[in-house]
Amino acid sequence: MTTESWVESAADGGFGIGNLPYGVFSRRGELPRVGVAIGDRVLDLAGLSADGLVDGRRWFASGSLNAFMAAGRPAWRANRDRLVELLTNAGFRERVEPHLVPLRDVGLLRPFEVADYVDFYSSEYHAANVGRMFRPDREALAPNWKRLPVAYHGRAGTVFPSGTPIARPSGQRRAGDEDEPVFGPSLRLDFEAEVGFVAGVPSGTGRGVPTWAFRDHVFGFVLVNDWSARDLQAWESAPLGPFLSKSFATSISPWVVPVAALEAARVEPPAQDPEPLHYLRCDEPWGLDLRMEVLINGRVAARPPFAAMYWTSPQQLAHATANGTPLRTGDLFASGTVSGPEREHRGCLLELSWNGREPLELDGMKRTFLEDGDTVTVRASAPGAGGAAISLGEVSGTVLPSRL
Template sequence: MTTDSDGAGSGGAAERPRGDAAWLEVDEDGGFGVENLPYGVFSRSGELPRVGVAIGGYVLDLAGLAAAGLVEDRRWFASGSLNAFMVAGRAAWRANRARLVDLLTDGSARPEVEPHLIPLADVELLRPIEVADYVDFYSSEHHATNVGRIFRPDGNPLAPNWKRLPVAYHGRSGTVYPSGTPIIRPSGQRRAPGEEEPSFGPSLRLDVEAEVGFVAGVPSSAGRGVPTSAFRDHVFGFVLVNDWSARDVQALESLPLGPFLSKSFATSISPWVVPLAALEPARVAPPAQFPEPAPYLRCDEPWGLDLHLEVLINGQVAARPPFASMYWTAPQQLAHATVNGAPLRTGDLFASGTVSGPEREQRGCLLELTWNGQDPVELADGTKRAFLEDGDTVTIRGKAPGASGSVISLGEVTGTVHPPLP
């Protein structure tokens, strides 16, 4: 059992759902039981977007509950994003979670709550947050090592600074899209094999990157970093991320600076934001770090997360990356992103970088799975992929262990590749 900063096991009594079963029939193996309660934004035909939580095969309409006086509302939930609720802070998050658990496990509340349950099949799930800034890290040692071996076969695969700080690039918040948004194949300058000069055209090496991101709720002051110990005070929850990548464009523009057009065309996120409290049982010790990190990166708590991802191409599993193998943890990433005094804003999204493990089937992108296209991956139906083709649908799923043997689902993020616009 882990211990949080309040001294209570697994996130504190106010954050931890009690052991009572929900009166609503829920498939606990489906991952959307009362121990999860992820937040999202949804709409129905002809109605304005609003905030809800997933429970079983339903979305519980928090705006409706608030209008009925069943949950506290300070104009948090009748909204097209979670930002107003996220900025309210940890005390509000804890109180609302505890109240929802009470409403869903107390049978006497059923007549009042049940009218606010809407089948998921009847709603459209939207982007859950208004993204302020977007930062993408490079925190898997297995991924970074493989990429180094691909592009520097005769050199050290890891740059000397990689184990001293969480490497990242600053992405483009305006192209962070909700799951299901079509992905238009990007164009840019790229050098095809055998060409001496670059040419312009659609990317020929479009890739998936399976990642996990966290979302900031409470901002911080300019000039003062957020220590690892304050992670829970600022971070609302986790989402799945697909950092779509044009590898041929990236190869040309990354000398000498870094990703730009190869990444900025699209990033997809899942519709559900899983609160930190739901993932407390999934916390594990991260890999040992050597050399010892700088003081501002040291973390007194184990913040590895035992998340299990699946990458599917056209419905067929291509990889199963293990998030527990990530070298740099989320509190370390947040501390590094703010240590120079850059203020944290509500809606800031921080992605982990590609999640990869030591085995081939655990590599979270086609660049690694196919060794830069040299060894195409074969899917269950016999088709092969070196990189993504037009019409391919990519889905990333995620789950984690919950309390008392339950499953916590992070849902899924999906996107279909479309040809470039004329």
């Protein structure tokens, strides 16, 4: 079977036949439904199903991917194979083409209902930089960091679709020379460029998900911006972890790239020393060669290398469920800030400005932390089968003044 699509725009832009990411879209006067990106179009799966071209109308005539994600890997594989057939065999063109809608004519919504949200801390470069900033007289990494994927449990109710404006949060903050905190808008608002994966198939209570079962439970990957108020975080994270400094907003991209689309992007992750405990060992290489870019007001601020992440996605899932926590459809797991060895690789302003001491300069624009009106965009691509690029799309948000 040919791997070239009869959709003319499919060869360019990263949304080709090797990608086929899922999302939820709407048109004026119509209910939301599930679609797949192909070139500069979205393929209406609810319409295809109604015409008998694909199975699963109950999955696709919906404002959420959750029902399809819960259907499991055989259903995901069968639908992907069928879409490839429909989009590469010109004999189907006359029936399929009426269900292709220009992307410019639709609104892209949050692709799935988030059950729970976990944010990891899996970049050694990021963790070491933070350690050097805040604990200069101690080891940069805490003793547990290379033994387990560190994480915090976030707030599912404030995971927003790309394009949602982000109001500057308020909370308690204390300057270094002040004895008492004050309440007010964050003065050190930051972004965190991350990659997330979403669970489709649940797991039972009391049974963890081993690393080898990752493909059986995980539906796909999204881009994540875990907005962070650094001044609130510094004050409230003693001794426990982030709370108000993180819970106000997390943004995700509109397209969920299936795990199957990223097989060609898998690479060896960094060597892990000491060797992880048995439940964290992986028989396959699960580093992902994702090329990320962060833009502030259209200017490229960083290019974080996801392949440099110390802990991999299967290890994160195995650890998150190792205590018997059941996995639910829609559980979102984010990687933590993606960073690398060079300054241009740092995936947040905390690192890029070294906690405000070294302002970042971009074509005449200077930033230590985000200002009202700033728009942050995170985008990424990956190598696909046969050398074609796979786009993960982008996630963006604009900072609004505090509403409090």
